[in-house]
Amino acid sequence: MSCLLKEQQGQVLLVTLNRPDLRNPISEPDMIEAIERMCFDVQADLSISVVIITGAGKGFSSGGNVKHMQDKSGMFVGDTETLAENYRQGIQRIPRAIFNLDVPVIAAVNGAAIGAGCDLAMMADIRIASDKACFAESFIKLGIIPGDGGAWFLPRVAGYERAAEMAFTGDVVSAEQALAWGLVSRVVEHDRLLDVAFELAGRIAKNPPLTIRETKRLLRQGRSASLDELLETSAQVQARMHHTQDHKEAVDAFLAKRAPSFQGK
Numbered sequence: 023m024s025c026l027l028k029e030q031q032g033q034v035l036l037v038t039l040n041r042p043d044l045r046n047p048i049s050e051p052d053m054i055e056a057i058e059r060m061c062f063d064v065q066a067d068l069s070i071s072v073v074i075i076t077g078a079g080k081g082f083s084s085g086g087n088v089k090h091m092q093d094k095s096g097m098f099v100g101d102t103e104t105l106a107e108n109y110r111q112g113i114q115r116i117p118r119a120i121f122n123l124d125v126p127v128i129a130a131v132n133g134a135a136i137g138a139g140c141d142l143a144m145m146a147d148i149r150i151a152s153d154k155a156c157f158a159e160s161f162i163k164l165g166i167i168p169g170d171g172g173a174w175f176l177p178r179v180a181g182y183e184r185a186a187e188m189a190f191t192g193d194v195v196s197a198e199q200a201l202a203w204g205l206v207s208r209v210v211e212h213d214r215l216l217d218v219a220f221e222l223a224g225r226i227a228k229n230p231p232l233t234i235r236e237t238k239r240l241l242r243q244g245r246s247a248s249l250d251e252l253l254e255t256s257a258q259v260q261a262r263m264h265h266t267q268d269h270k271e272a273v274d275a276f277l278a279k280r281a282p283s284f285q286g287k
Contacts, residue, residue, distance in 0.1 A: 026056035027078070033071040033227035034220060035064060042079025048138055049086040049097055049113050061119035068231050068286040072223040073123070075146060076130040076216065082155065083139025086113070091164065109169050113138060117171035120145040121242070124235035126226055130219040131155040131197075131206065137164075141172035144179050147238065149205065150219050151197040152212040157205060159185070163192040178245065180205050230268035231286040 027038040037060060039046035041053070048054065064070050077083055090096040097108040120127060120142075129146035133154055140157045143149050159176060161168050168176070168189065177185040184203045188195060197209045210218045226234065236259050244252050263269055267287040275282035 024056070025050070025053045026060060028060065030070065031220070032224070033069060033231070034223040035070045035073045036216070036220075037073055037075045039075070039077045039083055042077070042081070044087070045079070045081035045084035045134065045136075046077040046139070047084050047087045048116060048142060049090070051097075051112065054112055054115055058115050058119040061123045064125050065123055070125060071227040071229075071231050071234050072126050072128065074128045074130050074216070074219045074223055075142070076132050076219070077139075079133075080154075081133040081139070082129075082131045082135040083142055084134070085137030085139040085141070085160075088164065113170045116142065117145055117175070124238050126234065126238055128219050128223055130215050131157075132212070132215055134158075136160055138168075138170045138172070141168060141170050141175055144172065144175040144205075147241075148207055148222070149179075150215065150222070151200055151206040151209045152215045153197050153209055154212045155197045155200070155206075155209075156194050157188075157200050158192060158194045159188040160192040160194075162189065230266070230272060230284045232266055232268060233263060236263065 023040065025040055027040045029036045029038075039048065039053070041047060048057070064073060087096060091098045097112045098105065100108065126148070127146040129143040129149045131143050131149060131151045133152065134156050135143045136158045137160050140159050143157065159168065159172060161172070167173070173185075173189070176188065179185075180188070180203055184205075187193075195203070195205065197206070200206045201209045208218070240252065240256060240259065243255060247255070268284045271282050271284060
């Protein structure tokens with residue numbers, strides 16, 4: 023059984039973490055490889071404009087395999103330097119792959135997102151939560167820290183103070199509290215979660231594929247660039263966009279009051 027299920031519907035790729043019996047941990051080598059490979063494949067495929075990530079079963083993701091922590095097995099085996107390298111060559115590949123993906127990612131959080139599972143949700147561009155979802159930056163409860171980049175992603179989503187409260191306490195945050203804190207953009211009835219995610223993905227995917235990707239690149243650069251740097255990059259990208267076929271089609275369709283047909287060129 024594949025640990026990661028993929029189903030493309032039009033220009034939207036639904037990706038399902040598929041270890042429901044363990045609440046979809048992401049610390050195993052096959053899951054890490056599958057997520058990284060999915061990102062690389064999507065990056066090269068202009069037929070995909072949006073990725074939705076969700077979990078099979080009742081949970082979104084339990085993060086790391088706590089049983090392996092107890093047994094000192096899997097990625098949790100070895101001396102200090104070996105463990106550090108296990109993180110570098112293991113689970114830390116996931117935030118790099120998702121961060122460098124130019125296609126927008128929607129996390130459809132169907133249940134508990136715990137530890138690295140919470141961080142995985144924070145790696146997405148947009149989060150929609152089921153009313154059965156919850157979130158916990160729970161590493162401190164196990165005497166460890168967010169080793170997968172959570173200390174970088176969470177404050178950028180929730181702000182420093184909310185991120186600090188979650189990381190210092192490890193407490194569980196309900197879907198409603200997550201909405202109030204800005205962790206998610208909306209909370210929906212559990213049975214409507216994927217319908218709502220696909221509706222949003224469809225509204226994104228209606229736009230020119232190249233422009234979607236360039237817009238995400240600019241938003242990503244804007245996290246760290248100065249205004250002058252971002253303005254210069256924007257000028258260069260905008261000049262390229264003006265010479266695309268999709269820009270001409272968008273303008274022609276707008277003036278003709280018809281639906282555009284984009285080719286990703």
